[in-house]
Amino acid sequence: MATDSLSNVAASTANISLGEHAATRTSALGEVAIKTEDVGVFYNEKSQALRNVSLTFHRGEVAALIGPSGCGKSTFLRCLNLMNLEIPHCRIVGSIHYHGSDIVNDKINMFDLRKSIGMVFQQPNPFRKSIYDNVALAISRHGMASSKADLDERVERALRAAVLWDEVKDDLNKSAYALSGGQQQRLCIARTLALDPDVLLMDEPCSALDPIATRAIEDTARSIADSGISVIIVTHNMQQAARVSDTTSFFYLGEMVETGPTERIFSNPSDDRLKGYISGQFG
Amino acid sequence: MAKLSAKKAAQQVKAQVAKASSPVASAEAAGLGVSAASVAGAVGAPTIDTQRIVAHVKKAGAQSKVATAILSVIAALICALLAAIVIYIIGSGAEKAFDIAFLTKPPSQFRAGGGIGPELFNSFYLLVLTLVISIPLSLGAAIFLVEYAPENWITNAIKTAIEVLSSLPSIVVGLFGFLLFVLQMNWGFSIMSGALALTMFNIPILVRVIQQALEAVPRDQRDAGLALGLTRWETTVHILLPCAMPAIITGVILSAGRVFGEAAALIYTAGQSAPALDFTSFDLSSPSCPWNVWRPAETLAVHIWKINSEGVVPDLTAVSNGTAAILVICILAFNLIARFVGRRLSRKLTAE
Ligand SMILES: Nc1ncnc2c1ncn2[C@@H]1O[C@H](COP(=O)(O)OP(=O)(O)OP(=O)(O)O)[C@@H](O)[C@H]1O
Ligand SMILES: [Mg+2]
Numbered sequence: 305m306a307t308d309s310l311s312n313v314a315a316s317t318a319n320i321s322l323g324e325h326a327a328t329r330t331s332a333l334g335e336v337a338i339k340t341e342d343v344g345v346f347y348n349e350k351s352q353a354l355r356n357v358s359l360t361f362h363r364g365e366v367a368a369l370i371g372p373s374g375c376g377k378s379t380f381l382r383c384l385n386l387m388n389l390e391i392p393h394c395r396i397v398g399s400i401h402y403h404g405s406d407i408v409n410d411k412i413n414m415f416d417l418r419k420s421i422g423m424v425f426q427q428p429n430p431f432r433k434s435i436y437d438n439v440a441l442a443i444s445r446h447g448m449a450s451s452k453a454d455l456d457e458r459v460e461r462a463l464r465a466a467v468l469w470d471e472v473k474d475d476l477n478k479s480a481y482a483l484s485g486g487q488q489q490r491l492c493i494a495r496t497l498a499l500d501p502d503v504l505l506m507d508e509p510c511s512a513l514d515p516i517a518t519r520a521i522e523d524t525a526r527s528i529a530d531s532g533i534s535v536i537i538v539t540h541n542m543q544q545a546a547r548v549s550d551t552t553s554f555f556y557l558g559e560m561v562e563t564g565p566t567e568r569i570f571s572n573p574s575d576d577r578l579k580g581y582i583s584g585q586f587g
Numbered sequence: 588m589a590k591l592s593a594k595k596a597a598q599q600v601k602a603q604v605a606k607a608s609s610p611v612a613s614a615e616a617a618g619l620g621v622s623a624a625s626v627a628g629a630v631g632a633p634t635i636d637t638q639r640i641v642a643h644v645k646k647a648g649a650q651s652k653v654a655t656a657i658l659s660v661i662a663a664l665i666c667a668l669l670a671a672i673v674i675y676i677i678g679s680g681a682e683k684a685f686d687i688a689f690l691t692k693p694p695s696q697f698r699a700g701g702g703i704g705p706e707l708f709n710s711f712y713l714l715v716l717t718l719v720i721s722i723p724l725s726l727g728a729a730i731f732l733v734e735y736a737p738e739n740w741i742t743n744a745i746k747t748a749i750e751v752l753s754s755l756p757s758i759v760v761g762l763f764g765f766l767l768f769v770l771q772m773n774w775g776f777s778i779m780s781g782a783l784a785l786t787m788f789n790i791p792i793l794v795r796v797i798q799q800a801l802e803a804v805p806r807d808q809r810d811a812g813l814a815l816g817l818t819r820w821e822t823t824v825h826i827l828l829p830c831a832m833p834a835i836i837t838g839v840i841l842s843a844g845r846v847f848g849e850a851a852a853l854i855y856t857a858g859q860s861a862p863a864l865d866f867t868s869f870d871l872s873s874p875s876c877p878w879n880v881w882r883p884a885e886t887l888a889v890h891i892w893k894i895n896s897e898g899v900v901p902d903l904t905a906v907s908n909g910t911a912a913i914l915v916i917c918i919l920a921f922n923l924i925a926r927f928v929g930r931r932l933s934r935k936l937t938a939e
Binding site: 385387390392414415416417418419422423425427429430431432433441442445446479481492495496499 | 737738805807808810811812813814815816817818821825826829830936937
């Protein structure tokens with residue numbers, strides 16, 4: 305597996321090649337998974353880090369968020385599972401529609417929300433536990449497993465979905481820190497998939513990884529989306545956006561400037577700032 | 588060895604500088620009449636002064652050598668001092684300390700040949716009681732301060748209070764305990780009074796240790812837990828505490844050493860008398876029942892103080908030395924156990 309990803313990487317680094325899925329999938333939009341309206345974020349009363357972002361994400365799709373550093377991509381992502389509320393003084397405005405409720409303004413159960421909107425961070429952050437316990441912990445805390453056998457099965461299913469099972473099945477009791485960076489990141493993906501989410505947020509999940517591991521994560525993201533989950537991925541790597549995503553949204557200075565099918569965004573951008581960003585003038 | 592590597596580094600720098608400066612040299616050789624510095628500036632390379640770099644490397648090497656030497660001497664002195672004290676104390680008390688009769692017999696009032704049986708038991712009993720009271724309280728306080736407390740003046744006041752408490756002299760804690768527990772609560776000189784005084788003495792240290800252990804857990808572990816929909820409490824209990832546990836255990840055991848050797852806080856709370864203990868008695872109201880928390884209980888450290896200040900037994904020096912040796916051995920044992928348990932636990936909890 306490692307060798308053929310390597311050749312893929314070599315093939316795709318020459319130019320920005322569109323992912324093979326992009327063309328075929330955009331026509332068949334799934335149902336709406338999560339929809340934001342005029343979302344803004346204040347980290348303090350004086351400055352607004354994000355304003356007026358309205359985006360719709362569909363199940364079965366990979367959506368890429370691109371833009372220069374500091375433009376608010378992570379800030380936006382952290383609104384979707386309300387992780388921003390863990391930051392003191394941070395305030396979200398606007399509305400985010402998810403399963404019929406507005407998670408910003410309605411009283412919702414934040415813990416259930418985060419269970420079904422999973423998040424993978426920039427740096428792999430497995431727990432300091434065994435591989436098995438990394439995946440099993442949240443399953444059992446949420447009371448999802450009816451028995452030990454059920455738990456085992458769920459752990460295995462999650463590890464398979466994250467394309468990690470074959471590499472770790474013989475030493476599930478080993479420390480997660482004995483894994484490579486890419487494997488750790490896939491373990492973190494498995495950990496969230498174990499909770500059967502319908503949205504998966506990934507904040508630059510490959511920034512700490514080499515090209516092979518990156519390709520493995522991308523393939524994983526693709527297969528997760530194909531199973532009906534809405535995957536939203538922040539990336540600095542435009543080739544990555546082109547390879548994996550169906551839609552791409554461009555952020556600039558706290559605003560969402562342009563959004564559309566990935567193919568169109570890269571082949572025919574309309575905003576000048578996006579044109580400049582794609583041609584590598586800044587960012 | 589340090590000298591050797593410094594020389595090597597100097598040689599490497601020289602070699603690099605020679606490479607870097609060759610275009611400059613050729614420019615000069617061509618007789619262009621510009622200074623080396625301005626040429627280097629024009630091509631965008633930094634000006635390199637070979638001799639200064641070599642001198643700098645040499646100087647840094649020399650400084651490092653001197654610093655290493657001084658620090659090694661200081662470290663050696665500290666070790667030697669510690670070893671001397673320990674060897675002296677254990678050496679002069681060895682005769683008694685390894686005598687089973689001395690360790691089990693009650694002390695005698697006037698004649699030679701008394702032991703320290705009750706004191707030894709009292710010390711451990713008080714320690715265990717103190718830990719049983721102070722660990723849950725400190726754990727709760729530290730978790731609150733690190734994970735829940737909002738950043739405001741109340742939290743800051745609590746943190747300051749804990750720091751002040753930890754710098755109180757133990758005799759002050761003892762006298763406060765005397766006023767509050769012994770007189771006000773009317774508990775008399777008792778194990779309970781002593782254990783609570785020791786708790787006051789121990790809590791600030793434990794809170795500190797646990798706070799630091801929790802703060803040392805990387806932020807991303809918290810984020811990971813919360814992002815999986817776990818509550819703050821679940822995150823703390825199932826993710827943060829296991830990470831922090833080795834440091835916490837080490838801290839608890841080290842603080843136990845301090846509690847075990849404490850005298851001043853106990854003189855006016857647990858008292859200076861050790862009624863003979865009857866280990867067959869389980870009548871919790873009898874003063875000779877070892878488990879009775881309302882009886883006075885002299886500990887090893889208090890015994891050393893008392894025997895030296897008002898002892899009348901003819902072998903008081905030997906008794907004092909033997910007691911001191913036992914005390915030191917126990918505290919050394921705590922330290923070794925702390926290291927061992929901390930390391931084992933760390934390996935177990937993190938599956939590494
Ligand atoms: N916790 C925070 N407190 C205050 N300001 C913040 C915080 N996090 C982000 N910001 C500010 O919000 C703006 C957007 O930051 P954000 O992290 O969302 O950018 P980003 O697009 O993810 O950048 P990068 O690509 O570098 O990760 C920045 O100006 C940043 O300074
Ligand atoms: Mg970011």
